[in-house]
């Protein structure tokens with residue numbers, strides 16, 4: 001398998017060893033009580049894995065995106081869900097690329113040491129959805145502070161984070177030359193903000209994924225929490241998307257391998273009509289098909305990560321990797337469930353849990369149609385559709 005010969009075996013082995021302390025029963029129990037895998041996340045932070053991409057000067061490991069994707073892949077491949085922690089990887093990148101020297105000094109060493117979590121990014125709004133440039137949440141500068149009003153939806157991990165990156169309009173849409181201008185990003189100290197202008201309302205959902213509605217009512221953010229230049233926030237968020245998409249592609253690859261191994265094993269063990277069900281081509285071919293799709297998606301994921309680490313343009317590859325991997329993991333999930341017959345529906349096999357978890361990635365953080373639109377416009381040169 002492609003994975004077995006890559007140069008990241010040492011990282012794989014170390015993450016697998018950590019994950020072995022958190023068997024399927026652990027994640028099943030967390031899922032059943034709709035909890036957060038606190039002990040698992042603590043162990044990842046203590047071992048330094050979430051600081052993988054923080055430069056050594058701030059106490060991180062200084063690794064590239066490829067290594068980071070291997071960490072995320074292994075978590076999902078071992079039966080866990082990196083969705084509980086992946087925000088830390090890409091939000092830290094937004095701060096690292098666009099923050100001032102003072103902001104980096106202030107936050108990055110504490111993030112690297114595990115004293116601060118920057119797990120949340122607030123972009124999506126209920127009335128504008130994917131049409132991000134029309135966001136209505138505003139931040140108005142007043143006496144050395146920004147005053148924020150508005151609403152966000154689907155904002156993940158807020159209850160398990162110390163800091164959040166917020167996208168808000170600092171110049172009204174009607175007053176900007178281009179609709180992508182006039183938005184800014186801020187670091188929000190959640191401990192300061194919650195109850196003092198920020199209200200958090202959890203959204204019960206299909207997956208055990210902590211996600212929330214946020215209501216901003218005259219929330220005051222100190223001026224020094226603006227990241228980069230005022231009005232350029234949308235650009236900064238876009239710059240981070242390639243890393244986010246590649247990391248999530250790797251999580252889907254991890255899910256895909258988990259489903260295939262689970263289906264393969266069950267198909268070899270389950271005997272019906274006096275033979276293993278996996279002896280039937282009707283059972284084994286879909287598993288082989290799903291494996292081929294995951295392997296192919298994996299190549300695109302490594303290509304996207306390689307280009308990112310080499311500072312080459314990688315928007316097309318990151319989008320295509322996310323698309324292929326999310327599709328492959330969902331197909332593998334379906335095949336795995338089908339292979340298990342009725343038992344696939346039982347919680348104790350973990351298939352239904354992973355099935356729900358991997359489905360998310362065709363919708364978030366970017367939906368499949370938006371990837372088609374990106375490829376049609378930016379790769380194939382077709383007219384912009386929105």
Ligand SMILES: Cc1cc2nc3c(=O)[nH]c(=O)nc-3n(C[C@H](O)[C@H](O)[C@H](O)COP(=O)(O)OP(=O)(O)OC[C@H]3O[C@@H](n4cnc5c(N)ncnc54)[C@H](O)[C@@H]3O)c2cc1C
Nearest residue numbers: 121122123124129130154155156211364365366367369386
């Ligand atoms: C569990 C979960 C966690 C999330 N976490 C976060 C988070 O932490 N931070 C954050 O900011 N957001 C988060 N999101 C939001 C997520 O990024 C959005 O749900 C996603 O981008 C789609 O936006 P929407 O739900 O508003 O769908 P809409 O924009 O309303 O779109 C609905 C459907 O219509 C399609 N569509 C819309 N416009 C077009 C078009 N022009 N052409 C073709 N098809 C179109 C879309 O592809 C989609 O399938 C999360 C979502 C979920 C479900």
